[in-house]
Amino acid sequence: MQETGHLASDGQITGAHRELLDQVLDKWSLQVLDQLCEQPLRFNALRRAIPLVTQKSLTAALRRLERNGMVERVIASSRPLAVEYRITPLGKTLQDLVDALLRWSTVNLPSVQRARERFDDEA
Amino acid sequence: MQETGHLASDGQITGAHRELLDQVLDKWSLQVLDQLCEQPLRFNALRRAIPLVTQKSLTAALRRLERNGMVERVIASSRPLAVEYRITPLGKTLQDLVDALLRWSTVNLPSVQRARERFDDEA
């Protein structure tokens, strides 16, 4: 093994890897996946569950996740219009990772904040 | 347990969580961490190992990771100037996660691509 990293070991699909992770781990998608892993939710319920997200950003995140096969858009009722979003089996494969990431950030946030203070002070 | 997700269970630090993950899992940082987990590298070596990254973006990613305590900047020689970047113990705590993410993207990329074709066709 001479490779120096997973991505470096295959020049061909490096870009596609990064693109996929970018689309799935972006600002809002992690929180959307976290919510939907627990239960299907409707648009506005999802919006309420994710503080500070705008309608536009949430729509964009949902479309991107839908396109990548992570979530499914189900029309539950036509009049009045009701749409439910639910996680797909493919999306479920990300659940443990999403959980681990959120746990990591919880556990390590204090250390990171101390590191930031050190960095900002010496500058 | 009534909470519907990790982030939703603590409104106070939701923003800080997301900010941290944003800074650590962005476009280039994952690849930087992946590389540095295997061995310390100098600036231009790192640049060569990460295709398509520009000097500016790599510098920005390294500064951000350094500020968050994930990597350490070590001046190995002054003349000629040589700078080595290495992972910190705090950064090491992300290694398994980074590996898992890169593995996940490798395994699931084909399924995702099929999902994209389906989505794009029906539209």
Next chain:
DNA sequence: CGGTATCCTTCTCGATACTG
């Protein structure tokens, strides 16, 4: 070698208004 500074373009994102 390992950056910083500047310009300039592109893309993101929020706010707002409107629709089926």
Next chain:
DNA sequence: CAGTATCGAGAAGGATACCG
């Protein structure tokens, strides 16, 4: 309820030039 359309500000990102 669940979006789409449009606009404008600001951030991100590449190209280029220069510095210790």
